[in-house]
Amino acid sequence: MAKNNKSFMAKPGEVESKWYVVDATDMVLGRLASQVAAILKGKNKPEYTPNVDCGDHVIIINCEKVRLTGKKLEDKYYRYHTGFIGGLKEIQYKKLMAEKPDFAVYKAVKGMLPKNSLGEKMLKKLRVYAGPEHSNQAQCPVELKLN
Numbered sequence: 001m002a003k004n005n006k007s008f009m010a011k012p013g014e015v016e017s018k019w020y021v022v023d024a025t026d027m028v029l030g031r032l033a034s035q036v037a038a039i040l041k042g043k044n045k046p047e048y049t050p051n052v053d054c055g056d057h058v059i060i061i062n063c064e065k066v067r068l069t070g071k072k073l074e075d076k077y078y079r080y081h082t083g084f085i086g087g088l089k090e091i092q093y094k095k096l097m098a099e100k101p102d103f104a105v106y107k108a109v110k111g112m113l114p115k116n117s118l119g120e121k122m123l124k125k126l127r128v129y130a131g132p133e134h135s136n137q138a139q140c141p142v143e144l145k146l147n
Contacts, residue, residue, distance in 0.1 A: 010049040015042075017125070019057045019141035021134070024105065025065040027146065032066060033108035035146045040113060040122040053118055057125040059141055060109075063101040064130050068093060078107065102128040 020039065024032055038044060042054025068076070077090040096104050106128045113119040127136060 008047060010047045010052045010054055012052050015047075015052060015054050017056045019059065019136065019139040020144040021059045021061060021141040022144050022146060023062050024060050025062045027066055029066050029068050029105065029108055032060075032146065033105065033112050036060065036109050036126070037112035039144075040109070040125055051118070053121045055122050055125060057127070057139070057141075058144075059127045059129070059134050059136050060102075060105055061129050061132050061134055063105045063128060064097070066097075066101065066105060068097070073097065078104070100130075102130045 022032070022036060036058050039058055040055040042048050042056070045054055048054050073094040074092065076093040078093065078096050079088065079090045081088050093104065106126070109126055109128075110123055113122050127134065
């Protein structure tokens with residue numbers, strides 16, 4: 001009797017994605033971002049395939065209540081370049097979290113995804129909201145508890 005030793009490889013058209021809501025209240029920014037990135041990649045599924053987008057859609061709410069450990073609020077900076085000479089801009093995370101907490105969470109998750117076209121597809125499945133309200137009720141998202 002012959003054994004079937006073939007590995008399962010997911011195909012792009014056959015992957016089903018679910019919708020999850022993650023409440024970011026009192027969660028550490030980096031840990032939240034790494035766990036959400038794993039869900040967007042699909043690493044929590046048994047049919048995970050590295051070259052196929054197997055991930056689920058994630059909605060993050062209450063981003064203004066996310067925490068940074070240690071002295072990161074004072075010492076950490078978000079840096080970007082405008083493209084002009086001398087155009088390096090930097091914003092302290094204390095100010096960034098006060099003004100645009102959803103942007104800070106978005107950039108943290110984006111940094112933990114692959115830097116290629118597959119990573120861009122995964123990032124399109126992320127929705128980030130500063131408050132407790134979100135506009136994706138029609139997708140019937142499931143509450144997801146992260147540890």
